[in-house]
Amino acid sequence: MAEATPYTLIDGRKISSDIKKEITDKVIERRQQGKKVPHLAIILVGDDGASQTYVDHKVKACKEVGFHYTMMRFADTISEDKLMKHIDQVNRDEDVDGFIVQLPLPQHISVERITEKIRPDKDVDGFTNRNFGSIVSKNPLLLPATPFGVMELLKRYKIETEGRNCVVVGASRLVGAPLSMMLVEEGRATVTVCHKYTKDLASFTRQADILVVAVGKPGIVTADMVKQGAVVIDVGTTRVEGPQFKNGYALKGDVDFNEVAPKASFITPVPGGVGPMTIASLLLNTLRATELRNP
Ligand code: GUN
Numbered sequence: 040m041a042e043a044t045p046y047t048l049i050d051g052r053k054i055s056s057d058i059k060k061e062i063t064d065k066v067i068e069r070r071q072q073g074k075k076v077p078h079l080a081i082i083l084v085g086d087d088g089a090s091q092t093y094v095d096h097k098v099k100a101c102k103e104v105g106f107h108y109t110m111m112r113f114a115d116t117i118s119e120d121k122l123m124k125h126i127d128q129v130n131r132d133e134d135v136d137g138f139i140v141q142l143p144l145p146q147h148i149s150v151e152r153i154t155e156k157i158r159p160d161k162d163v164d165g166f167t168n169r170n171f172g173s174i175v176s177k178n179p180l181l182l183p184a185t186p187f188g189v190m191e192l193l194k195r196y197k198i199e200t201e202g203r204n205c206v207v208v209g210a211s212r213l214v215g216a217p218l219s220m221m222l223v224e225e226g227r228a229t230v231t232v233c234h235k236y237t238k239d240l241a242s243f244t245r246q247a248d249i250l251v252v253a254v255g256k257p258g259i260v261t262a263d264m265v266k267q268g269a270v271v272i273d274v275g276t277t278r279v280e281g282p283q284f285k286n287g288y289a290l291k292g293d294v295d296f297n298e299v300a301p302k303a304s305f306i307t308p309v310p311g312g313v314g315p316m317t318i319a320s321l322l323l324n325t326l327r328a329t330e331l332r333n334p
Pocket of ligand 1: 093139140141142143164184185317
């Protein structure tokens, strides 16, 4: 059996907090120079508990860095047309620099149609096709927030990606697909994307110098699937409910942390790894959107 190595825990809370301090300083500087303070609007449809928690964290983060924010709530019975009209209004509101529509949306509303309605230069989640495509352009506009956060973690922990074997498990439109493109473009890595049709997943994951998992299935990556010394990034955050948990639920990653950590060189915990970085990226994108619109 391979010997356990001491691993480095990638502390997303610490990095996110560092980024928030950097943003706070920039906001103070903008204020002193008489420039516009960033303004983020958040649209929340329905009363999904997890979405409410995420949105609360986003509002708290805006307060921490000194951004203005607007919360817009709608009942889950709102029609797609009506929601489109509200988005149009926010698109045209000169004071709002960036906005997000919290997902998931109710079944009767098309995520694609809603997302595509957002002005790309205000799309601080980086969800629109324009921003997705801009990953492969020389001059990206607003990068998808979670993948941007993963790249930032790799950079700040000085984890080399160039020429390394990266395996991304999960090809979702919001995480796996954009992240694999960013690892190729910016990271100059050799990237393999695995998904639900992949046969013999472990034969791919075992080749990974850097393994990123973003599928939302708690514990699907076990120690036998990971190469000794690999960097392991767990994007999974599934709410698992149970009376034994404080608040009645716990957030679980896709990686069996206790088993995998002794084999890893670097690993992200859940919670406290990638999660806080999504919010840090959202703030960075909002600042960038403000700087683009109001230099
Ligand atoms: N739902 C879960 N994660 C996200 C996110 O990063 N942005 C939005 N808009 N909705 C989400």
